Amino acid sequence: MTLSMPFKAVQGFNAIALHIPIFKENEFYGTIAGLIDLNMLSHTLTNAISPLKFIVSEDNIIFATNISDSLFLSNIDDIVKHMTSDNTISRTYPFTYHSHHFVIHTFGSLSDVADSINNAFRNTVLTYGLFLILFLIFCGILLFGLFETEKETTTELEIALKKEVEALKVYKETQEKLNILNNFIYNTSITMQAEEVVQKFLETIFTLIPKIEKGVLWLAIGNSIMPVASIGYDKEILKNLILDKTYESKLWTKPIIIEKIGISGFPENFRNYARQLGLEEIKETLIIPIIVSDEYAGHLSLDIFKDDVHFGKEDIDLANTVSKIISFYLSIQGALNALKREVDLNALLASKLETIIDFISKASFKETNEEFFSKLLDLTLSLIEEGEMGSVLLRFGNKLKYVASSGYDITLLNKLRIDLEREQQLVEKGKAKIIKSIGIVGLEESEKDLALKIGIDKVRFTITASFFVDEEYYGGVFIDSTKEENPFTSDSIEVMKAVSNLGSLFLRTKKLFEGLENELKIDRIIRGISEHLDFENESSNYMKEAFRLIKVVFDYIEYLKLSVRIEERYIHALLFDDNVRLIRNDTSEFIFDEEKNFETLEKINYEIEKDFIEIGVSKGSETDVDTLNQLELAILPSIKSFFIYKDRSKLFADIMIAFARAIDSKDPYTRLHSENVTKYAYFFGIHLGLDNKALKTLVFAAVLHDVGKIGVSDIILLKNGNLTQEEFSEVKIHPEKGFEIVSAIEGLKEVARVLRHHHERWDGIGYPDGLKEEQIPYLSRILTIVDSFDAMTTDRPYRKAKSIEEAMNEIERNAGLQFDPQLAKKFIELKDKIMDALDFSIEKILTAILRI
Template sequence: MRYRFVFFCLWIAIVSMSFSLPQVRFVGDLSYVPFEILEEDGEAKGYFVDFWRLAGKKAGFTLTYEMENWKDALERFEKGDFDVVGGIFFSEERGEKYLFTKPYYEIPTSVFYHHHIASIISLRDLQKYRIGVVEQDYSQEYVERNIDKADVVLFPTTEALVSAAVAGEISVFLCDEPVALYWLNLFAKTKDFKISPPFYKNFVYAAVKPDQKELLDLLNRGIDLITEAEQSAIKDAWFGYPEGDPIPWGVISSISLIGLGALISVFFWNFFLRRRIEGATRTIQAQNEQLARQNEVLIENDEQIKGVNQQLLATTTDLENSLLQVENLNGTMLELIDLSKLLSEAAQGKDQTFFEKLLNTTLTVIPNADYGSVSLFDGEDWRFVYAVGHDLENLKKLKLKKHQFTLEGKISVVEDIIADNRPKMNETEIERLAQFTKPIVHSITIGLFIGESLVGGISIDISADSDKRFTERDTEVAQALSNLASGFLAMQRYTIAQGKFQKDLLMGMIKILEIYDPYTKGHSENVASLSARFAEALGIAADLIQRIYWAGLVHDIGKILVSMELLGKTGQLTPPEYQIIQKHPVWGAEVLQSSEELSDIVLYVRHHHERWDGSGYPDRLQGESIPFVSRIISLADSYDAMTSDRPYRKKKTVESALEDIKYNSGRQFDPSLAKAFCAMIEADLTEQSVG
């Protein structure tokens, strides 16, 4: 009996405690689907609703959640009908009226526009349109603040906004992406609209009135107690997918397998075409011999000569058709060369050096700026990597978070960056940030992106004792610099992850040529390296040296269209055979010519067998009319060929090769370049003998 009494008392106490939990009245936007939904029976559902119900269980409060038109929701909240706005973006105006919780979600906002309208990617593109927004939404404040005399059309709900766009009442509207896409999909009109890149991304907060500090602490405690797994489960329930691993390893593996398969396909396709071309070459040789015999017998017979000419035309057509069949191979090789060249250029610099140069250049081209800093984001952490004017060493010690960085869209213009940071930082962080930066009156923050991911930022600032302000031109220059820096970062990361693999692909194509002609093994790389070293000795600019290297690497690529028997012939070539060999620079140029980026390399490859006295091939250019780079490659090519074994002769000594070059100076080679080249090789010999 006594135990029953004790149990009854405990039960009464527990029930009393449950009824004593504070009840919090939430309000939301009734058309902000799928974040806030009002069912037909009046029940509130959605991502925000489930999030706050879980937060209430964790922190010890119950809640009611009602839905209104957004304007009415804010008005009733301010009148005191509700305690909390469940999901709201921060703005300076709202920051003066409400207290905000910690952020608990991030939403991108984009422009949606009819498919007949040209591309919209900036605020300037919006100036000539009527722009639909939800009344009192952050998007209304954003448009009115950033576009002078903006023609804004207000709608009470997102559903009404999208309905008007579908009906053709407006052609352009600014809206949060997930919500707009939900309504467009519901109306089956997604294909009728284009979507701009996000104009800005905003964190979602809850808001309370200024006198509700204890309630704010209670809500923040609920946010802190929700685990990432629980938040992902809520997101999965409403959006149909978990957040998962940000690195798509499966996709990367698939791409790698596809790339390997493509390389194997190219190899076998090349082998097949090579056999076809070998057959065509043998046919031409046989027919040339037959024609020679016929010409001796039928020299005075015009009709028979015409028949022979027709046979020549037919065989030429066969060869042209064979060449057309290798266009796919040529295109693949060009893509590899283009990609490898770009990777090489992007990988030449280091991040720290680049950021120093970028910030110093920014301060030069935007003369209104007095100070600046560069930051990178490591996961959710925000760290400074370079600064001008500010205390960089102490800034590096700050432990700030990514969401605290001030940025709307790709660039933001901020009047007082310290004041702007107050809602996102605690007092200690604000004091330390102000202590380690010079006093500032005006700032531009520039985002650094890889794809859609924000990976860093640049801030340029005007001193507080200056009367200058940033201009529209300054923001345009800042936008261009953002694109430059973002492009560098993307290429740098891609270079680190994939650069070696792509370079190996290109080198694999060169190895195919070496398998095809074993006596040229290592020749292409030798010519490329020797040409680049000679160019460096001549004091040529680094970017041109890079082009010379690639031209040397692919200078003999046209030989892949010459038969193996002809390339490996040990005896003297017949005149028809020599004519075929003379075509390899032309064929090599044709492989490369479809790339505008490689137009200069095309000329270098085509003319690397021209001679100074005009007796070379294929175009019999003479003297200074031969491209300068072709003259460099000609020396490197001849020297490496002479000092390597060939089917028809043994290699020469270095001394003998130099004597040959000197003898042909002014005949085969540019005299001044031949003299400089021999001096470089002789200096190498002297250094080796001393060593």
């Protein structure tokens, strides 16, 4: 994959070309090219970063900026000189990604800084008469803040760029797989020897799934299952293994991974051969059954011999998808053999049917419908000499369209509204049929004048060759005659049957490849959601990114709506553009206000049990409803799993809150202690800049820090006065008790460790383990301060609460003794703000850190 230098596209926008080479038999065959709209890229990056000005360049050419569209494709040097005047602070940040060398330039205006300084000077120095040194300190802080912001901006910009390049990388991987399949399908002739085809097929699977070490393709021959192609095994030994079809068909009904398959499944007289092949050494085997006309026709066995290599779901899906190709090839061979038998049985038809067989062998499934069926119509008219005019009608979704004609104006034909149901009834289920006076039967009165203009009113007899794909009507060839007597013969019927088979074959092949392509595209979306989207994401961001992945592959999708049921509650979501609407309620049906904007769109729905999903696409777009239903079926479980996770997270948070309140309720004086400590811990953690993982651990530890008191006597906890040494010893065991309780909960091991040490002291004389200084976990040191602060500022039976100032002074006096001195200093910085922490609700805190 390569990216071009930036250039001006013929459509008028600035662009970079993406080129993906395609190789055929190790020779360059062509390239897939796409354009990246740089204006759109700049808009994306601008939304991803703060309002600083930026320029992104490659090889000195600007391809993204939020300064002015006129700068696109300009040389960076002149612009940077202009931007880095005496009135500007700038930074340059180069980085390399996938062999592309990018440079990010960010700029901040000194005039903006000067305005801030001027305002600060007036407010601080003139109004309050503070010393000039404070003003200078403020300037330094302001400039430092600007540089820090700039640094964060540059990092975010790099992340956004890398994200776009990563998306291209995933696209490349999918496209490479499609190229491999494309190469196999379009370069495998249906007249090719079966032995060559099946070996080529097996080699294709090995290319797509490189972890496979050895493999065998087993196919039904009579009542036996025999190895017809293999890689890695001794073919002379392998051909001795002949299996029973009835027995094997019962074993392999669906794709399955088997560990250490061994040789026990072989009959006794075959086990020595299996042993010679080394089958006892196999670590994992992937079995993929091959089904032809709903009947077991063989299977693939793909083997791994390494202990540390394993098959995954993606391998199963890919192998299963590719196996459909060989299933289809076998069905084609069956149809072709039947056609050849007709040649042998009917000498009069031999030359015409051989002409059709020759046409099949030369047909290219790369051709468009229009190209292929124009040739097929010409062939049919040359074989049905009684025919005078002809046309080919094809099905697209639930509509019919003429794609070829002879003797008619195809533009006028396509102005006729052809009813699909009427056509199906007209041709019934027959492959070939003679219809008398098809003319203008069934047309609406308003269209009859058009039919007269076309000339179809003169048609007296029509012979049809209908196309069927998976037993569904897909159109047909219509050969017309204006003769008063039926000119078509039984031989004409036989020829049209062959034409029916040929047209159906082409459409089935096209549908097969499109299905494979769509399966890979859908797999790419699901893989992108599972690998790149974290359940820890906030719900709206998760859904927005999921919709973005869908839009990258299916750009004609305008919106996505879904409702999923979790127990007795429902979550409704509407996704469109960059917007996400989420509603939780108790009803299964919900209408968003924005839905009125989508009334003109075509809607494709899918429902399973109580879950519902709807995709909206523009009317008139060539939409494959089956593909979109597959997409809906694939993404619904992933999205529902995400919401179940969030629901369980909220349930877990509710249980934690209830547990903490139950403990606090034992003592009316500490009724809100755990909640207050949690609020102070969250507030202080944000002030310290903790990341979300650390903040979550701290908050959970704060909620549960006194859970060990469940094992302490109420008499001691409620005592109005000083505790005896014995009583105090019992209280001191609560951190250990809490550790025992919480560490037993999966996923809370680190939380348990933090709360165990919240009564340790910096000087080492705390409990339960007498840790000191940095031996004490960092989060435990934070918890120690906020726990002590709430205890000091709360009334107790034996004393009144201290004021905020008194508590802060106490923390300052004990810095370096009880408390981490640096953390104590940081906490004291919050002296004037710390009570704002109590404005948070514990429910909102847990919702925020769990990103529910």
